[in-house]
Amino acid sequence: MIQLENIYLSLGGRPILKNINFAVPRGETKVILGPSGSGKSSILKIILGLWRPDSGRVIIDGRDMTGASNEEWDRARYHIGMIFQEGALFDSLTVGENIGYWLFEHTKMSEEEIEVRVGRALVEVGLDPEILDRMPDELSGGMRRRVAIARALASLEPKIMLYDEPTTGLDPLAVETIIDQITSLQKRKEVTSLVVTHDISDALKVSNRFIMIAEGEVIFDGNSEELRGSNHPFVFRFLGPFKSTLAHAFASFGEEKG
Numbered sequence: 001m002i003q004l005e006n007i008y009l010s011l012g013g014r015p016i017l018k019n020i021n022f023a024v025p026r027g028e029t030k031v032i033l034g035p036s037g038s039g040k041s042s043i044l045k046i047i048l049g050l051w052r053p054d055s056g057r058v059i060i061d062g063r064d065m066t067g068a069s070n071e072e073w074d075r076a077r078y079h080i081g082m083i084f085q086e087g088a089l090f091d092s093l094t095v096g097e098n099i100g101y102w103l104f105e106h107t108k109m110s111e112e113e114i115e116v117r118v119g120r121a122l123v124e125v126g127l128d129p130e131i132l133d134r135m136p137d138e139l140s141g142g143m144r145r146r147v148a149i150a151r152a153l154a155s156l157e158p159k160i161m162l163y164d165e166p167t168t169g170l171d172p173l174a175v176e177t178i179i180d181q182i183t184s185l186q187k188r189k190e191v192t193s194l195v196v197t198h199d200i201s202d203a204l205k206v207s208n209r210f211i212m213i214a215e216g217e218v219i220f221d222g223n224s225e226e227l228r229g230s231n232h233p234f235v236f237r238f239l240g241p242f243k244s245t246l247a248h249a250f251a252s253f254g255e256e257k258g
């Protein structure tokens with residue numbers, strides 16, 4: 001569903017991504033781990049076509065998007081939901097307008113139809129429809145993140161969901177709600193997902209497949225058992241504080257498989 005081949009990207013003359021190769025098969029979820037500044041968000045922007053790589057191939061849903069026109073990318077993005085690191089709601093629009101914006105712009109749905117869809121999406125992410133007329137800056141960070149997920153749900157039948165640090169800075173209850181959203185979307189809609197996070201215990205709740213990025217390169221691609229066993233010096237150092245979490249998670253994955 002998502003395939004990156006030999007991706008190089010530089011910004012302002014500085015190399016950001018160096019020879020990125022990985023694939024996410026249809027319906028699967030992969031977690032992107034890695035330190036701040038390693039290039040995780042840049043990878044998502046390449047998959048969205050917001051940034052064009054200097055070289056390499058981007059293949060989305062079996063289509064080679066290398067050299068695709070802006071219109072072709074616009075069409076591809078209809079099927080991609082993106083939860084940006086910053087939440088990225090329009091500050092001057094109400095919650096309801098934020099969620100319905102895409103439908104107003106890109107479909108011929110009536111106002112009533114859009115209202116119904118917007119209300120349903122809000123309930124789906126566990127928010128009270130009462131907040132429809134509030135402005136984004138009247139919401140907490142966790143609520144804003146959920147509104148962003150509701151917007152992706154209402155706007156499209158996403159084939160791909162990209163989450164950029166969806167749980168960072170949230171309290172444990174809000175984290176749980178977001179993780180539930182991610183996993184229920186995986187199951188219900190068979191979407192292919194990429195989840196960027198620093199948090200290994202959150203990562204383990206959404207998938208058992210990981211890649212790790214360091215300084216713009218993929219230094220690991222595999223499951224939690226392989227991650228735990230990796231003797232790559234950077235992987236080893238990054239995982240240090242999480243070793244027992246990983247060991248525990250690996251044990252429970254083993255139990256689930258019988």
Ligand SMILES: Nc1ncnc2c1ncn2[C@@H]1O[C@H](COP(=O)(O)OP(=O)(O)OP(=O)(O)O)[C@@H](O)[C@H]1O
Pocket residue numbers: 011012016034035036037038039040041042043085
């Ligand atoms: N618009 C930009 N122009 C120039 N350099 C940029 C731009 N955006 C990001 N970078 C640089 O690209 C590198 C990778 O950034 P990126 O945002 O992909 O990292 P990240 O892994 O998502 O980090 P974080 O965990 O802090 O979000 C960083 O060195 C950053 O300074």
Ligand SMILES: [Mg+2]
Pocket residue numbers: 040041042085164
């Ligand atoms: Mg980032």
